[in-house]
């Protein structure tokens with residue numbers, strides 16, 4: 001068991017870590033949702049986070065993306081180890097953290113094309129967006145992304161008309177459009193058919209070649225197919241970390257998953 | 261660039277053509293320039309209606325597109341009216357004072373002229389001193405600048421405080437009501453410097469203009485039509501591109517937009533301030549046609565009516581807002597102006613001046629329940645458009661910005 005890592009990670013490893021979360025705690029009205037959690041990920045790494053319901057997986061993502069502010073701990077980002085804790089959600093996103101929510105959240109009233117175009121990396125300030133007109137490069141990028149997520153036929157359709165799985169992909173496509181350095185994906189396979197799941201693992205594995213990807217998932221088959229290092233969360237802290245085979249042999253993990 | 265904008269938004273061209281047609285038709289039927297088929301007072305009503313359509317466009321931008329149910333935009337409308345009213349009243353009083361002192365044996369000093377103007381304007385509130393806020397009242401140009409600057413600054417400060425602390429939904433609506441109520445209460449005071457509940461009057465008389473009201477009313481109708489056309493064009497341009505995508509995204513799912521890296525607060529502030537300025541310009545054109553402005557004009561209820569117009573016309577469509585404002589305000593004039601014949605039921609007499617509000621309330625409820633897209637939704641249905649599906653269940657037009665909370669667990 002390698003839970004509760006010491007907080008004294010030497011700065012020499014800073015080059016190899018993109019995100020370093022250390023000693024973070026969050027409580028909601030006295031209930032500790034995240035308890036002295038530490039976590040690290042490198043610049044091009046795929047990581048799965050598993051854990052029972054209420055383990056704090058979503059809250060963990062909330063902390064990184066600035067939605068929830070922890071009472072304790074540090075969240076350091078990038079080569080310069082800047083703290084994400086003082087940045088707004090929008091600033092964190094601009095710094096290169098992309099996030100996919102548990103429920104597919106796309107702008108249903110707008111076309112697939114408009115959804116993707118909104119996400120394509122560009123200046124986000126109101127005035128420059130006001131005068132923005134899509135250039136050739138951006139339109140090509142939208143086409144390319146649509147092809148990547150298998151929606152090139154659907155570009156003109158309202159995204160509210162897409163199937164559940166297609167919405168999930170569109171959201172992943174919007175994340176890729178942002179060109180983030182870290183992608184946080186919350187339960188991407190929920191409600192997907194088997195073939196949709198397979199395509200989703202392919203998209204995620206492909207994305208992880210050039211960036212860090214953190215995937216929260218319940219489904220062990222899905223995690224197995226991701227074939228990556230696994231972090232097990234339980235009651236707001238890391239219970240075990242390692243390969244899937246390694247953590248599933250861990251007695252604590254077995255107790256948590258099968259104990260009750 | 262322009263041509264592609266028009267081809268992408270054919271409704272803009274249709275709207276502008278109809279507006280031009282309307283203006284030409286009124287001109288040829290007016291007493292000043294045409295056959296005299298419609299009275300000058302009705303020309304003024306039409307001109308005022310155009311201004312109400314313009315503020316409805318502002319309301320649609322801020323509410324229908326950006327999801328901010330502001331119930332305070334009439335405060336900006338009223339402030340715009342006060343700013344232009346100050347110059348109108350000052351300049352006209354000055355002309356009267358100078359002509360009456362012209363016969364005096366000794367030519368009056370500048371100070372005497374100013375004092376006389378002050379006595380004329382502020383006599384009703386027991387004062388003759390010019391308050392500091394009238395410092396620029398002698399300059400049309402500066403007061404026109406203030407038409408934009410004062411409401412713009414108020415919107416900027418209010419919006420900055422409200423949006424920065426992430427006030428949304430009903431709470432924001434209540435806050436905007438509080439703002440407009442506070443402004444009205446302030447203006448009601450005699451020492452507010454704006455003549456308390458007397459307000460500013462005589463605004464229909466343009467200083468230095470000898471043309472009759474028949475002619476002046478047409479000038480204002482043209483000016484209002486021009487402003488409405490430009491306002492429509494501006495609003496259509498704002499919502500057509502990526503900016504429109506972002507603000508509609510904010511309306512439907514604010515958190516998601518934030519995680520895409522857009523500063524939601526900045527966008528809201530931008531839209532709130534821009535629409536406040538549009539509202540102020542509409543007000544500055546409205547009150548010279550109304551002739552009088554007083555604090556009751558910025559009472560909280562006025563801004564609620566505005567939301568009702570836009571809901572009845574159809575949110576999220578610019579022409580919907582225009583239809584709603586034109587339709588409801590003209591009908592309202594008809595009913596409250598004694599145009600509608602009273603109905604004698606024998607045991608009870610329905611006086612429309614009293615019952616009009618009940619009728620308006622009922623039609624609001626009907627539209628809410630039966631045609632949530634408003635009147636313009638009927639056009640869309642005829643054209644075979646699909647109604648947009650939004651995230652979560654809609655809570656009805658009165659709370660359009662308040663979609664069922666997205667599960668964020």
Ligand SMILES: Nc1ncnc2c1ncn2[C@@H]1O[C@H](COP(=O)(O)OP(=O)(O)O)[C@@H](O)[C@H]1O
Nearest residue numbers: 028033051052053054055056057058059060669
């Ligand atoms: N905003 C909140 N207020 C109160 N409790 C919360 C809040 N967010 C999460 N929690 C609690 O924190 C715990 C962790 O939740 P969550 O991170 O959503 O778990 P997971 O995503 O692993 O299922 C749960 O017990 C949940 O009820």
Ligand SMILES: [Mg+2]
Nearest residue numbers: 057058102669
């Ligand atoms: Mg969760």
